[in-house]
Amino acid sequence: MSEALPKNNIFKVIGASSLGTLIEWYDFYIFGSLAVIIGSKLFPEDAGASALINTLAIFAAGFIVRPFGALVFGRLGDLIGRKYTFLLTLVLMGGSTFLIGLIPSYKTIGYAAPILVLILRLVQGLALGGEYGGAATYVAEHAPENRRGFFTSWIQTTATLGLFLSLGVIVITKNVLGADTFADWGWRIPFLLSILLVVVSIYIRMKMHESPMFSKLKSEGKISKNPLKESFNNKANFKMVLLALFGATMGQGVIWYTGQFYAQSFLENTCKLDFNDSRYILLWGIAFATPFFVIFGAWSDRVGRKWIMLAGMLLGIVFYRPIYQTFLDDTDFSSVSQSEIVSSTPSIHTVLLDQSQDSLRTTATKIVLKDGASFVKLQHDTLSVAKGIVPAKELIKDKVLSKPVFWKFIGLIFFQILLVTMVYGPIAAFLVELFPTKIRYTSMSLPYHIGNGVFGGLVPFIATLIASFAGSTPLSGLWYPIGIAALSLIIGTIYLSNKRDEHVND
Amino acid sequence: MNTLKKFLGLVWMVLGPLAMTFLVIQAIDKVGLTHTAIERTNTILQWGIILFIFFPISLGLMIFGFYAWKGEYERLPASSEEL
Numbered sequence: 163m164s165e166a167l168p169k170n171n172i173f174k175v176i177g178a179s180s181l182g183t184l185i186e187w188y189d190f191y192i193f194g195s196l197a198v199i200i201g202s203k204l205f206p207e208d209a210g211a212s213a214l215i216n217t218l219a220i221f222a223a224g225f226i227v228r229p230f231g232a233l234v235f236g237r238l239g240d241l242i243g244r245k246y247t248f249l250l251t252l253v254l255m256g257g258s259t260f261l262i263g264l265i266p267s268y269k270t271i272g273y274a275a276p277i278l279v280l281i282l283r284l285v286q287g288l289a290l291g292g293e294y295g296g297a298a299t300y301v302a303e304h305a306p307e308n309r310r311g312f313f314t315s316w317i318q319t320t321a322t323l324g325l326f327l328s329l330g331v332i333v334i335t336k337n338v339l340g341a342d343t344f345a346d347w348g349w350r351i352p353f354l355l356s357i358l359l360v361v362v363s364i365y366i367r368m369k370m371h372e373s374p375m376f377s378k379l380k381s382e383g384k385i386s387k388n389p390l391k392e393s394f395n396n397k398a399n400f401k402m403v404l405l406a407l408f409g410a411t412m413g414q415g416v417i418w419y420t421g422q423f424y425a426q427s428f429l430e431n432t433c434k435l436d437f438n439d440s441r442y443i444l445l446w447g448i449a450f451a452t453p454f455f456v457i458f459g460a461w462s463d464r465v466g467r468k469w470i471m472l473a474g475m476l477l478g479i480v481f482y483r484p485i486y487q488t489f490l491d492d493t494d495f496s497s498v499s500q501s502e503i504v505s506s507t508p509s510i511h512t513v514l515l516d517q518s519q520d521s522l523r524t525t526a527t528k529i530v531l532k533d534g535a536s537f538v539k540l541q542h543d544t545l546s547v548a549k550g551i552v553p554a555k556e557l558i559k560d561k562v563l564s565k566p567v568f569w570k571f572i573g574l575i576f577f578q579i580l581l582v583t584m585v586y587g588p589i590a591a592f593l594v595e596l597f598p599t600k601i602r603y604t605s606m607s608l609p610y611h612i613g614n615g616v617f618g619g620l621v622p623f624i625a626t627l628i629a630s631f632a633g634s635t636p637l638s639g640l641w642y643p644i645g646i647a648a649l650s651l652i653i654g655t656i657y658l659s660n661k662r663d664e665h666v667n668d
Numbered sequence: 669m670n671t672l673k674k675f676l677g678l679v680w681m682v683l684g685p686l687a688m689t690f691l692v693i694q695a696i697d698k699v700g701l702t703h704t705a706i707e708r709t710n711t712i713l714q715w716g717i718i719l720f721i722f723f724p725i726s727l728g729l730m731i732f733g734f735y736a737w738k739g740e741y742e743r744l745p746a747s748s749e750e751l
Contacts, residue, residue, distance in 0.1 A: 219713060226721060401740050404732040408680075616721055627714070631698075653680075656673055657736070659744045 175304045176316045178370050179297040182252045182363040183317060185356065186293045187324025188331075189259035190286055192352045194221050194423075195332050199349045203267040204276040218623065220280050224287035225619030231291020232607030233390065239296050239603035240389035243380070244303075245372045247603070248296030252367065255289035256360025258282040263353025291615070295607030298590035303373040303599070308463060314590035315459020319452055322582065325422060326448045329441055331355065375599045389604040393597075402596055403609050409658045410592060411613025413475040413650025414585040416643035418614065419621035420482065421578030422448070424643070427622045428486060429571070432629075432636050433493040434537075434559045443568065447575030454583035462588035466660035471592070474584030475647045475654070482640050485574050490636060492567050495537050495558055498529070505530045512545070519547040533564035617646055670742045680733030684726040691722060 193200065201217035231251075239247035262282050268275045297317050305313035331352045339348040371377075379385050386392050394400050422444070429440040462470050508527040515522055523543045530536045538560040544552040563571065589610075597605035625639030695715035702711045735741065 219717070222717070226717065397735075397740075398745065401732075401735045402745070404728055404735070405741065405744075408729060408732055612725065616725070620718075620721075623714075624718070652676075656669070656676060657741050 172304055172313060175370065176301055176313060178366045179301050180316050180320050182248065182367055183293055183297045184320040184324050184327065185359045185363050186252065186255045186290055187321045188327045188359070189255050189356050190224060190290050191325050191328040192259075192332065193224065193262070193283065193286075195328055196349050196352070197221055199345055200279070202345075204279055205268055216276065220276065220283050222620065222623055223280060224283045224290070225615045227284050227287035228291035228611040228615035228619075229608055231288035232295060232611040233604065234288060235292020236295055236604035236607040237389045239292070239299070240386050240601055243372045243376055244296050244300045244603065245367070245370055248293055248300065249364065249367050251289040251292040251296065252360060252364060254285055255293065256356055256364075258285040258289070259353050259356040263350040263356075287615075291607065291611050295603050295610060299594060299603050299606065300373050302591060302594035303375040309460075310594065311462035311467065311588050311591040312456065312460035314594065315456045315587045317590055318459060318586050319455045321418075321586070322422065322448055322452055322455070322579070326445060326452075328352065329445055333438070333441055379599055384600060386600040389601045393601045393605045393608070399597065399601065399605060403605055405657055406593060406596055406606070407609035407613055409650060409654035410471060410589060411609045412617045413647045413654065414471065414589055415613040415615070415618025416621055416646045417474055417478045417585045418582050419618035420478065420640075420643040421575070421582045424621050424625055424639075425575055425578055427626070428489060433489055434561055435493060436560045436562045439562055439568070443571045443575055446572045447579050450572075450576045451579035451583055454580055455587040458583050458587035459591065462591060467588040467592040468654065468658050468660040470588050471585045472651055472654050474581045475651045477584075478578075478581050479644050479647050479651065481577070482644055483637055485578065486637055486640060488574060489571070492570070493561055493563070495535070495561065498531065502531050502533075503529055504532055515544075521545045531564070533566075535562060535564040535567070537561040670739070673736055673741055674739060677733045677736030677738075680736060681730050682733075684730035684733065687729070688723060688726045691719060695719060
């Protein structure tokens with residue numbers, strides 16, 4: 163039997179663990195949310211799109227090294243204990259985030275800037291790889307066995323709340339400083355702010371005690387001598403690692419990142435929604451859906467973890483394409499009739515092109531519709547001395563939705579995050595129960611970070627890549643998360659057990 | 669159910685190398701489509717990362733299939749002592 167703590171003590175354990183984990187997620191996500199600005203600071207001014215691509219590659223590097231962090235820190239956690247290991251990951255994460263905020267730009271130190279940021283980003287990824295498994299294990303090993311799903315689900319809220327916090331801090335900083343100051347130096351504030359949050363969290367975590375189960379193993383001299391070998395060289399355990407990856411975490415990862423990351427990218431880049439509108443939609447969706455992590459976590463204590471997670475995957479497979487088709491249809495302003503237009507305000511800007519008599523005329527027309535929606539129609543025409551006006555293709559951007567459509571989109575994002583809560587709420591308890599105490603930190607961290615960090619973290623990148631193939635449509639990218647979730651659903655349905663292991667102290 | 673688990677093990681064993689072959693073909697195809705030096709460098713970098721990451725995962729899927737085919741998942745461990 164696990165030695166359950168009194169209720170107020172377990173909430174102290176949860177609070178201390180969750181705060182640090184939340185801060186680590188915050189640190190990890192601000193980089194992605196600021197990729198465009200960071201790209202412009204780290205690379206030459208004329209690098210254009212390749213600056214963003216390289217910045218996104220640096221962002222992706224953080225996801226890719228997460229499984230390695232799981233191995234390094236998981237091993238440490240099983241050797242020296244949970245408390246000191248995830249204290250170390252917190253220091254590494256907070257320190258590297260703070261330093262990213264201090265890195266001079268390309269103008270000052272040249273290519274040393276992106277190289278230093280890449281190194282710090284790798285440290286961030288390694289730290290996160292070690293953090294989550296430690297926090298989930300630590301809470302689960304304190305929780306009463308019949309409420310493990312409920313108590314670990316608080317840890318599960320932290321990833322989404324970290325994203326929420328990062329979006330909120332960025333939006334507030336930008337609104338307070340103004341767009342120009344934010345682009346100049348204000349983008350550093352969310353990074354620098356991290357150090358305050360980390361100091362508070364370290365102070366709280368220092369006061370925590372080691373997990374009772376690990377302490378017991380240690381006092382009995384039963385801790386693992388070589389957790390990596392015992393986790394992956396032992397067939398009985400390794401087959402469970404593979405089952406956890408292919409039957410659960412792989413599908414969970416793509417559902418998580420489609421609902422919260424790809425959705426935002428799709429609204430902003432494919433639907434051309436206004437910067438603030440797309441972020442507010444996500445913020446509201448997260449705010450409404452977050453309590454369901456705890457609801458599904460608690461429910462999994464009664465009905466088992468398996469079917470709740472697999473139902474989340476199934477709903478994603480069925481509903482993703484209709485949801486994203488609705489996003490496209492409701493933001494299509496290409497056939498707006500004159501009777502729907504309330505006002506149309508053009509602003510014209512003309513510049514002379516280099517070494518010729520030709521000039522480029524940019525006409526940005528802000529169009530407001532009767533239902534409150536608006537958008538900007540952008541037209542670039544070349545005024546050629548020889549050929550007259552050479553028009554270019556019209557672009558529509560900065561779309562602001564009418565109130566009913568805005569709330570409809572919040573509902574659709576809410577639904578996607580609800581699916582996230584179904585697959586993610588119970589998964590910490592599920593993973594903890596799969597592995598023995600002495601190698602739990604190592605064994606559960608690897609499938610989690612391959613599933614979540616690699617399969618999930620690459621959703622925006624791979625989906626965008628698929629959508630760029632010849633003959634593809636804007637919805638083609640969804641085949642990646644749908645395919646992976648379907649594979650995981652089949653494997654999970656057939657091979658996973660719904661039985662809850664009550665004895666995690668073995 | 670155990671027969672289905674074993675039969676699907678064969679499917680997973682085949683799916684691993686199939687997925688890798690598909691990715692390699694896609695990588696060659698997409699890198700070949702790019703023209704300028706910077707585009708080519710970016711595309712090779714992107715596909716290199718994808719292949720580097722998914723190769724061991726495909727291998728893992730094959731091993732998972734092999735275990736399933738051998739009947740290792742017919743009965744899951746009931747306690748950690750069996751691990």
